[in-house]
Amino acid sequence: MIELVNIKKGFGDKVILPEVSALMETGKVNLIIGASGSGKTVMMKCMVGLMEVDSGKVLYEGKDFTGMEEKNRKEIRREIGMLFQGSALFDSMTVEQNVMFPLNMFGSGSLRDKKKRVMECLERVQLKDAAKKFPAEISGGMKKRVGIARAIVLNPKYLFCDEPNSGLDPQTSLLIDKLIKDITKEFNITTVINTHDMNTVMESGDHIVYMYQGRKQWEGSNKDIIFSKDEKLNDFIFASDFLREAKEIRQMEMFQQKDWRDKLKKD
């Protein structure tokens, strides 16, 4: 679990995050969504320590990451896997060498053990056959899968994904979402995704934080979104007539389910 407690961040006179508190839950796909410039990336960078907060705390399992000495931070960083926008693979390395990279940086064990672990991860993302290929020889979706294999090779407790679907077609995007969701559940990872992709929101959003102008405007699950009355959130998610109609249909379907009917009556 990662907890953000009243974090503030600005650059010069410009305040980007006036004060944000949020919880990223264990074993769940936690999404940070919001319009361009709403502060999603800054928030994520503050969480992993790529940016320092001006005030407030980021707690990993209750431990204050923001106030920690560098050597203790390193221990937490070792438990973090990152999937970067555009995959960020090393072009001069094969798929296998790319996935091996974090193991060589941080891992111990023999070369044989490391290779075995790399192959396990490539198998998990169904890319064992591409181990000897170079990034230039594989598709964008495959590159993302290599990025995922590299992000999980050290068995992370936390997985951060920055726009994992950027540049992918809708079908490949869904496959990547499913893979991230499955891995999150399988290894009980606290996954945090920064996304604009509405498919990801509706399919994978166990827990969603909607940012509006640097503030947390709304928080809930993909199911809660269907019945949310928050105007800003609705304008953002259901931006077209088509999506508004799809929402109404889903509302009616969910209303047929007794547990949702009871919950709505309570609200």
Ligand SMILES: Nc1ncnc2c1ncn2[C@@H]1O[C@H](COP(=O)(O)OP(=O)(O)OP(=O)(O)O)[C@@H](O)[C@H]1O
């Ligand atoms: N290093 C920086 N120095 C100054 N301003 C910055 C810096 N990084 C981000 N900002 C500003 O912070 C604001 C929020 O940026 P951020 O990248 O977090 O938005 P975002 O919600 O991730 O947008 P997008 O969806 O387009 O990636 C923007 O106004 C941006 O210009």
